[in-house]
Amino acid sequence: MTATRALIAAVRQARIGVWLPIAALATTIGTVVLGAALLGTSGYLISRAAQQPPILALGVAMVLVRAFSVGRAIMRYLERLTTHELALGALARLRSSFVARLIPLVPAGLPRLRAADLMSRFTSDVDQLQELFLRGLLPPIAAVVVICMAGVAAGVMLPAAGVVLAVVLIAFAVLVPVATGAVARAAGRRQARARADLAARVVDVLEGAPDIVAWGVRDAHLGAVERANDTVMRLGRRDAYASGVAAGLSGLGAQVAALAVLIVAVPAVRDGRMSGVLLAALVLMALAVFEVLVPLPVAAQNLAACGQAALRLEECVDRPIPITDPDVPEVPGPGRSLSLRGAQVRFAPEQEPVLSGIDLDLCWGRAVAIVGPSGSGKTTLCEVLARLRAIEAGAALLDGIPLDRLRQFDVRRAVTLVPQDAYLFPTSIAGNLRIARPDASDDELLDVLSRAGLGEWVDGLPDGLETHVGQDGGLLSGGQRQRVTLARGLLAPGGLLVLDEPTSHLDAASEAAFLDDAHGASVTDRTGLCIVTHRLAGMERFDEIVVIVDGHVRERGTHAELVVSGGWYADTVRATAVAA
Amino acid sequence: MKPTQRRLMRESRVARRALGAAALLALIQAVLTVVWAVALAAAIAPVAMNGAGLTQVRTAIIVAACAALGRAAVAWGFESTGRVGAQQVMSELRLRLAAHVLEARPLTQGTDSTGELATVAVQGVDGLELVFARYFPQMMLAIVVPIAAIGWIIPTDWVSAAILAVTIPVIIIFMILIGLGADRRAKARWAAMQMLGGRFFEVVRGLTTLRVHGRAEAQVAVLEQVGEDYRRETMSTLRLAFLSALVLELAAALGTAMVAVALGIRLVDGGIGLQASLAVLILAPEVYQPIRQLGAQFHASADGMIAAEEIFAVLDAPAVLDLPSASPAPSPSPARDAIVLDDVRVAYPGRSVPALDGISLALAPGEFVALVGPSGAGKTTVASLLVRLIDPTSGAVRVGGIDLRQIDADAWRSRIAWVPQRPRIFAATVAENVRVANPVADEAQVREALRQAGADTLVAEMPDGLATRLGEGGRRLSAGEAQRISLARAFLRDADLFVLDEPTAHLDGVLAAELAQVIRRLTAGATTLAVTHRQELVHAADRVIRMEDGRVAGALVAEAVA
């Protein structure tokens, strides 16, 4: 994809309509034109006055000067209003549009980027795109219109002056942006990358501080921040000089235009081809008209930067969607049973499958445990159940309907997954829980918290449910953090509960209590339970235990059956027992 | 100048230099502006009045051209020195921020999103550039140019000078009124922006969680709503600001028009010459220009300064670690000296119950102690004390009788191997991730550590072996895999003290039992504190300490726990 195509896609997503851009353009042009008229008329006024005519002869010019000055101020006001309206509206729509396109990629289709990088794309690149209209596309269009008008106006007074003014304007309009744009394009692309890298390093330091400090690798990390910082600075310096050149040249242009017009007009006045009273008007108008070119160099920089920004954003979101909703979704059933038949999953075509030939049955009133060595594919299996990953062979059925014939939303309403690394947002406990059910009452929150074993603790907190959990639960203990994610799962409406290592940070007694509660609910409520676990205590309560080794179902059965079968399960139970 | 600006000036030499440069450039600019106007008028007037030829006005044109070139150079100077200055200031702040977090508050993340802070530290420079390249110059110009221009006009034409001198204060009063509102508005706007930015970071990170709960799509609607609210709010405040700007602009425009008309009338009377009138007319807008601009730039500067403010807020937050004393005591060895927690209390901010409530315990040299207890009992807090990620609120941690706070923290930590409860895998290769514990270890040592941690087959199966990139943007590790990498780190360091926080929580029984034995073997001779909920590890311990509610609830022999 090229930058231009990315830009076109961005313009389409901004949905700016027709009238606002036209109004913005018209007011921008109007402001400059009225400014030029004001200065030109003033010049004429005093030149004419210097000939000492009767004062009445100046009446029209005097009225015009006042009218233009007021008109210009009002026009500028309107310009500000319309352009800001345009930019802010575009920003809001671009933002949500890009996020909306990112969502279906999670997690399987996500680009391999660092969170800080993704974030800087979705914040600063989107911010950059907001400049596209106001400081990218609008100025050149306004410039073209105004240059034509100025050329004609000057040409009426003196044809040669019209030509010279147009030539100078066009020369600056083209040369300056080209010069600065070239520098900007080169720097812009690397600048964005360098900043993303720097942001990632800063996040590393902020979040990894305990590890960095404990292992004594502070200098290495600070060094990395410094190096990334140096790169940003180096590119930034080039940018700074480029915009310095732009600033200098665009001021110079006005004065060059005025002087050039003056130089061709002087002989004309002498020859009588032009009236002397118009000279000041002509020169001052040339000076004022240049205002329209001032934003051009920045516009060139902005267009280049917007192109890169759009490209970087498209790079993130313009990729195959791993899981799509069917065009005509089936009506979902009650969400009573979920089963896999010969399911197979692969991360990438060239890799071996992570899971293959998996059969699994989950339904209300049934409790299933999934066990197996670390890295055998249990988490991946859970993602399949919640339809976060597609299977490449076999079948996955909810109430007998294949998952790919249902809307994802309907699947996830029925199947609640508590991921192994569930994320806690930096907000209150209540805020985090309500993600599962926005309309839950405080009592319901307290109820699930106490089922997760946090009831007493929350009661004892000075801020209760409103206690802030910090960045990714950093202000909670490991076990508390895990229990909050569990409580969130319990609050969700889904009847088929898939818990990925829900108790890894709990002590044995709490684990047993939690499992008893969850299991009890699965027998009495309309819930089914699927738990991934490493600790083989209390396994008698499960209706089925599925042992996954290297992505295959190695053994399955009840605890009693498996301990006597002499496989991985029996070995593991024995290893734990020997230790004890 | 606002407090943050004053503080920047006080603390940053670069910032002072940039301000000084702006002042100097403004002075030059003021002179050049007057020269330009006078020369241009001198070039036009004789031609318009007497039909003079090019040769007669050549000098004036050349002078005007030189002034124009000079002004361009000054504009270049403003823009580039300002921007470079801002970048240097921001870079100083960034590096200070990073160093400060590592030095004084490694463990206490506040309630803020780290993504937000990183955005401020990186993107905040854009705002600061506007301050240095636009606002400061404009501030100087707004003082110098009117003075220079009016100074020149007074002897030439006192009437115009009077008109200008009367209208300028009106404009300034308006500007201050606008400025006051703008400041408040900018803060509100910035907060909204931050929320949008922060939300993005969180949304991106938590997308899986949001999707699981079918909330991701709703989040788009929320973002759209927030964006729309932001637009509406900004527009309603902007409308007001623009209205005041309109008044300001009208005052300036009318001022210019009044000057022009007054000049016209006196020209008709013959009270003033064309050349002088023209010069005044060209200068009049130049007098208003910088003052008017200042209002607009003030707006932009508010955003820029808030970025600096935000970083200062982190720098000013109280340190969690007592900063090292000038002459730290030599670090004792935990392998020879007992580690004693003596009546230690740790109270985290915002909690009514202390995490550690007068706990006392001792680790004998070479002892292997398992620390158990329910969630939130304070086990991790004890571990953090030993690694000196936090210091006690009261009481003391002593090694061989010396308070840990009197020992150089880095020297102390260099003897410790630490496995945190949620290990952090850096975005780097496998080897680099393990070498964190010992940067000079050779490949064989790294492989051996990985083998001991039960991660050798894992690495062997990776496409690039030890050079496979992990962490964000690299290969995702399963929880148990990450834990083993973290254990390999610990094994790579020849430590005197092992602090292991639930090192086998994500491992299956066989592996956990094996690793318990490996840990036992490899920590022989060193003191070990292992926080755990797993029996395998509890049974490997010499002694088990049970904690509850921030205190020791009982010291047990291993059998009793099972």
Ligand SMILES: Nc1ncnc2c1ncn2[C@@H]1O[C@H](COP(=O)(O)OP(=O)(O)OP(=O)(O)O)[C@@H](O)[C@H]1O
């Ligand atoms: N995106 C990926 N590309 C390639 N391999 C991957 C990817 N994600 C995970 N893996 C690998 O796939 C395997 C299965 O991972 P998974 O997280 O499902 O294991 P697990 O059984 O849940 O392990 P644990 O018990 O440690 O949590 C692991 O070896 C893991 O490293």
Ligand SMILES: Nc1ncnc2c1ncn2[C@@H]1O[C@H](COP(=O)(O)OP(=O)(O)OP(=O)(O)O)[C@@H](O)[C@H]1O
């Ligand atoms: N940064 C913090 N800010 C506020 N409170 C905290 C912070 N860190 C921990 N706490 C609180 O201090 C108490 C002790 O936490 P700690 O992490 O030491 O518990 P733990 O024994 O390790 O528990 P777990 O087994 O769940 O990991 C908990 O109640 C926790 O909520």
Ligand SMILES: [Mg+2]
């Ligand atoms: Mg897993």
Ligand SMILES: [Mg+2]
């Ligand atoms: Mg803990």
